[in-house]
Amino acid sequence: MSLFKRLLNPKYKSDEKAKKAKDSEHGKYYPEEKLPIDEKFTYNFNKNGGKFLYCENMTEVLEAFDNILLENDWYERDVFCLNELLTARFDGFNLNFIEKPDATFFLLPCEALVANNGAILLSSNQIKEKKLKELPSNFVVFATTSQLVESISEGLRNIKNQSTNYIPSNITTIQDFEPEKEKDFMSYGSSTKNLYLLLLEDL
Structure with missing residues (x-):
């Protein structure tokens, strides 16, 4: 059962309370249990300030997308989108899809969702040769649960394995x-984005 389904399951919540009580008996020197990849991504992504909406089907994805537009008053706005499939999927919301980054938000897919740091892995397949600072400050990313990977290196291997003709750049x-958020040394120079993740269950 995926994390997202477990979170909606009342029995799981009660089981978790019992597990935590049992774990507390082991003491602080007991080895920590390794978190499942979906739980680790959720924790780190939320810690980074991301906002994700878990959806079991495309109907729920479209409803969540509509709620994002409503929350931010993004109807009848320019949307930067370079992916024809997404343009077709999210047509019907009275948006103006353009291929210039001078837009209210950027609608895009991604290469992978990285669990160990809660990051979104992108390449020229999604952003061409543009730098993050050249893109809109608001992102809406469409991804699936099968795109979860443990580390960036695993995500890079997947990109290489899926690229038969060429390896994406950028x-x-x-x-x-x-x-x-106040930036620490590790995040200095990074480009901050207001990011929503539409996460579709496909496993």
Whole structure:
């Protein structure tokens, strides 16, 4: 059962309370249990300030997308989108899809969702040769649960394995989703984005 389904399951919540009580008996020197990949991504992504909406089917994806537009008053706005499939899927919301980054938000897929740091892995397949700072400050990313990977290196291997004719260039990650957050040394120079993740269950 995926994390997202477990979170909606009342029995799971009660089982988790019992498990935590049992774990507390082991003491602080007991080896930590390895988190499932979906749980690790959720924790790190939320810690980075990202906002994700879990959806079991495309109907729920479209409803969640509509709620994002409503929350931000993004109807009748320019949307930067370079993916024809997404343009077709999200047509019907009275949006103006353009191929210039001078837009209210950027609608895009991704290469992978990286669990160990809660990052979104992107390449020239999604952003061409543009730098993150050249893109809109608001992102809406469409991804599936099968795109979850443990690490960036695993994501890079997947890109290489899926690229039969050429390996995409301009590979980068984005993991800073809080504009107001004070930057530490590791995030210095990174480009902050207000990011929503539409996550479709496909496993």
